[in-house]
Amino acid sequence: MARRSSKATASGRRRQGVGDTARGTLPDFQGREADIARIEKLIDHVRDGGTALLISGEAGIGKTTLLEIAQALARQRGFRVLRMSGVIAEAHLPFAALQQAVAPILRQAQKLPPRQRAALLAAFGLGDDTAAPDTFLVALATLTLLTESAARKPILLVADDIQWLDQPSHDVLSFISRRLSSDPIVLLMAVRNDSEEALPHWSVPRHQLSRLDTAAAERLLDAEAPDLPLDLRQRFLDVAAGNPLALVELPRGERRLETGGSHWVPLTDRLERAFFSRVSGLPTATRALLLIIAENDSRSLREVLDAGEVLLHEKVRLDALAPAVSAMLIEIAAGEVRFRHPLVRSAIHQASSPVMRHNIHAALARVIKDEPDRQIWHRMASAIGPDEALAAELDAAAARSQRRGALATAITALENAARLSGTALSRSERLLRAAELAAELGQPETVERLLRNADLDRPPLRVRAQVAWIREMSQPLTVSDLSRISALVGLAADARADGANDLALDLLWRAVQRCWWSNVGDAVRESILAAAGELGLPKTDARLIAIPAYAGPLKHGGDVYRELQAYPATGVADPMAARILGLTANTIGAFDFGVRWLTEASTALREQGRLGELARVLFSRSFAETETGDWMGALRSSAEAIRFGEETGHAIWVAAATIVQARLAAMRGNFEAAEAHAVQAERLVLSPGSSFWLAMLENARGIAALGAGRPAEAYEHLQRVHTPGDPAFNTSLQFYWLADYVEAVVSCGQEAAAASIIEEVERHSAPMAVPWVQMMLYHGKALLASPNRAEMFFQRGLGAAAQNWPFLRARLLLAYGGWLRRQRRIAEARVPLRTAREVFDALGASPWSERARQELRAAGEASRPRAELILDALTPQELHIAELAAGGLSNKEIGARLYLSHRTVGYHLHRIFPKLGITARAGLRTALDRATQAPDRPDRSSQRPSDRSGTTTSAR
Structure with a gap:
């Protein structure tokens, strides 16, 4: 067919089963019936829950047209339509696209929680808050604004050409796209095929638009160019190859x-x-x-x-x-x-x-008057040669962008300011500042490019050290690289020589962390400790407390433990200092202190929206909670660490938290789940120099083998951490799993190897080991001792300090009860075995709980079957929400703490109630107390404060 009238074609389109008048006004949707139907289904089912969809395709394939059709359909159904569109020319304007979308509902921002409102207004340059808002806090504010508006009228949020969005808007949109399941919001986004690699952390469903088939292509071409000669018509069809824009525009x-x-x-x-x-x-x-x-x-x-x-x-x-x-x-x-x-x-x-x-x-x-940042960008684009005045204005624009949380924009502004700088010194200084921001964003390639351009052939010692610090902060810390350690120590000496003592301490702190992650010798560690002591900085500096712990967690553990005891229990002003103190406590095995400061750090980071840092802190807290017996807290913290790690692109903390979940699953007897977690984590961390993570993995697999009653297999896994040359060999972590290792070794009949490792740990931790290490030493000695000495070690291990480590204590009670039974002291054996059974039951450690029952049966006492814990039915996120609700927080407050919408919180609560056997919020506290109260545990609530994010750090 050579030609067809446009009127006939339009009539034909109406007969294709698409009867909405809105569709009839949109000219070129031939062949898109299935695509439109998918969009229409999302819109029609929005009351069942919101969703996000990413539409991809080549230029001109019809993405924008499909979004226009969606908007027409949504308006017919009473939706509020909000839209944003990426434009290359606007990519330097932070939050420009986001402001474009939320402008129609921005007046509702007055109802946002104060921190969220301040962050959102600061992002748009409308507030006077001088603190830089984190992008994720802006994202939470946007989510809250959308969900509040959607409660009155469902929302269609359209984002076209997202490959050209400014970076902050892009990040906010990514955040929102993962949190719409419970809200009447449909998010439709369009992206070019060749730009999808710019969306590494997006996990929304994709819909690929294909080219039109031959029949649809012919109908569209005939409608748009009905008078084409046959030969030219065919040529256009061939060249367009089903691309709708080509079919429409080429004939024009x-x-x-x-x-x-x-x-x-x-x-x-x-x-x-x-x-x-x-x-x-x-x-x-x-x-x-x-x-x-x-x-x-x-x-x-x-x-x-x-x-x-x-x-x-x-x-x-x-x-x-x-x-x-x-x-x-x-x-x-x-x-x-x-x-x-x-x-x-x-x-x-x-x-x-x-x-x-x-x-x-x-x-x-010349014509832009009231928007200084935009005016500066155009002045910059029209500048020829150095212009120090304009460079200074770009400097100020970079500072404003930084205050708005738009670090990527600030980097670009500083780069251009450097280009326009009047002197080499000012150019270098601006590039260094840009490199610092790039390091903060975790962009090592950008850091290297900026530093190369800074022309630092012969920099002063202080600047040389600063460059090294910037470069170091952009690189992963968790991979072993011994060459970096000596370089950092030398640069710290340079910084000190130039009077930059604080920078020197930063470099030494980084160097000693690399020692801990690696297998560097004691001499290097001690040289770092000595250099730090010569800086003359206040001894209360968290870094100075941390360096001895990382230099020798056993050797210096006792001294560091006393410093942590003397440190104020709460109120560390800087969340980074609290984080350092918490990590330091974990490093030496003072996990009860670790929970305290990591909770404080996580509370502050959560309020500030610093989710990347929060992921690391939550992993570390989950590790500490595992040792202090708050296993459900550990599951909750590790699950959040995984969620935030995935969102911020920190795969290493995703892997770390997944290993914690593997270990928890193993201790609870879920061996298939434990191995599944281990395999998942292994895929993320299996790379050269990752001995730390491999050591953690081997422990998780070792404790699973112990729980399953396969000590020889457990020994194989745990021995790798102690074998030089093995990829999992790690000197910093060997003492962490002393009890597991000794149990496995003794069960395999290799008492000499067990005695050797106990002697080594005891020698390195002299003159005073921290209580956790001391308890493990007593445990090991009791298993190896002769009958006339074993009881002394059992009783010492079960002293007052043992109350802080429920799982370890219950295992020692189990071993003690079994030893008493074998000594034919049957009646005495029942007491520690009963306590062990009750603690294991409360923790959910079913393999060990079953062994306690077996020992009790052998001692002539029957046990009721272990009752399933009510909390076994809750996911970690459901547990977190239940605890926050039981603490009196509203759905909105819970949503703000967990970076969820309040409707999502409500959805989870409706699922939680029947699982806990209750029908209303008022029953939550009683149900949680009943379900999680471990017997024979002291109330340590006065020792460890509650996390203001809603979690409690007691065993309950």
Whole structure:
């Protein structure tokens, strides 16, 4: 068929089963019936729960058209439609796209919690808060704003061309996309196929738009160009190959297609040619205005006309744009002007000369009055040669971006300020500051590029050390690299020599951490400790307390333990200091102290929205909670660490928290789940120099084998940590699992090896081991001792300090009861065996609980079957929500703590109630207390404060 009238085609479209009038007004959706149906289903089922969908496809495939159809359908159903669109020219404006979307509902921000409101307004440059908001706090504020609005009217949030969103808006959108399951919000996003690699942490469903089939392509071409000759019609069909934009736009350009080599020109290039062919015949003033539109980072029609007058030196009226509207290149509405397709913008941009672009940016800089950041960017684009005054203004713009939480924008501003700097020194200083921000964002490639450009051939010692610190902070800490350690120590000496003692301490602190993650010798560790002691800084500095612990957790553990005891219990002002103290406590085995400070750090980081740091702290806290007997707390913390680690791209903390879950599953007897977690973590950490993580994995597998009654297999796993040359060999962690290792070794009949490791740990921890280590030493000695000495070690191990380590204590009670029974002291044996059984039952340690029952049966006492814990039915997130609700927090407050919408919290509570056998919120506290109260545990609530994020650090 050569031709078909557009009227007939439109009629045919209406007969295709798509009866909505909104669809009839959208001209080019042939062949998209299935795609539209999928969108329509999401909209129609929004009351069942919100969702997000990422639509991908090549340029011109119809993504924008599909989004327009979705908006029309949503409006018909009473939705509020919010939209944002990425534009390359606006990518330097932080939160520009986000502000575009939420502007219609921004007045509702007054109802947000104060921290969220301040963060959101600061992000938009509307607040006076001087603290830089973290992107995730802005994201939480946006989510709260959306969900509050959606409670009155469902929302369709549309985001087109997300590959060109400014980075902060991109991050907020990614955050929101994962949290819509319980809210009447549909999020539709469109991205070009060749840009999906820029979405590494997006986990939303994808919908790929394919090219139109032959029949649909013919219908569309006939509707748009009904009078084409047969040969030209076929040529257009061949070149377009089912691309809807090509079918619509190519016929509007020149009716001549080149042959020969140009046949292989990419379709996007052909489309750009087609668009520009319609520009070349336009009046001079119209072409100039189109160039201004292409280079402007605003859609303001007034700005375009004013800049046109500056550029053309004559009065410019609106009708100068009429030819571009008639050529279907732009659209004008409500005082805004935009291109009909991004390819129009790129075609015009590429066709303009550098001189013309320079003049356009200069014109825009003159007409922009009330937005200093935008004006500066245009002045920068029109600058030639150094301009120190402009560089200083870019410096100030970078500071403003930093205060708004837009570090990527601040880096770009500082780079351009460096380019315009009047002196080499100011240029280098600005590039160093940009590199520091890039290190904070975890962008090592950007850091290296900025440092290379800083021209630091012969820097002062202080600057040399600063460069090294920046470079170090951009690199992963958890991979062994011994060469870095000596370099850091030398640079610390340089910094000290130049009077930069605080920087020197930072470098030494980093060096000793690398020692702990690696297998470096004692001499290097002690040299770092000695260098730190010569800096003359206050002894209360958390780094100075931490360095001895990392240099020798056994050798210096007793001294560090006393310092931690003397440190104020609460109120560490800096969350990073609290984090260091918590990690230090964990390093020496003072996990009860570790929980305290890691809880304090997590509370502050949660309030600030620093989810990347929070992921690490939550992993460390889950490790400490495992040892202190708060296993459900450990499950909760590790699950959050995994969630936040995935969202922030910190795979290493995802792996670490997954290992904690593997160990917890093993101790609870879920051996299949334990191995599944271990395999998942192994995929993330299996790389050269990752001995720390492999050591943790081997312990998780070892404790699983012990629980399953396979001591020989447990020995194989645990021995790897002690075998030089093995990838899992790690000197820093060997003492952590002393009790597990000794149990496995003794069960395999290798008492000499057990005695050797006990002697080594005891020698290194002299003169005083921390209580946790001392208890494990007594445990091991009791298993090896002769009958006339074993009881002394059992009783010493079960002293007052044992109350802090329920699982370890219960295992020692089990061993003691078994020993008493074998000594034919049957009645005495029942007491420790009963206590062990009760503690194991409360923890959910079913393999050990069953062994306690077996020992009791052998001692002549029957036991009731272990009751299933009510909390076994709750997921870690459900448990967290239940505890927060039981503490009196509202759904909104819980949502703010957990970075969820309040409707999601409500959804979880409705699932929690029947699992706990209750029908209302009022029953939560009683149900949780009944379900989680471990017997024979002291109340340590006064010793360890509750996490203001809602978790308690007691065993309950």
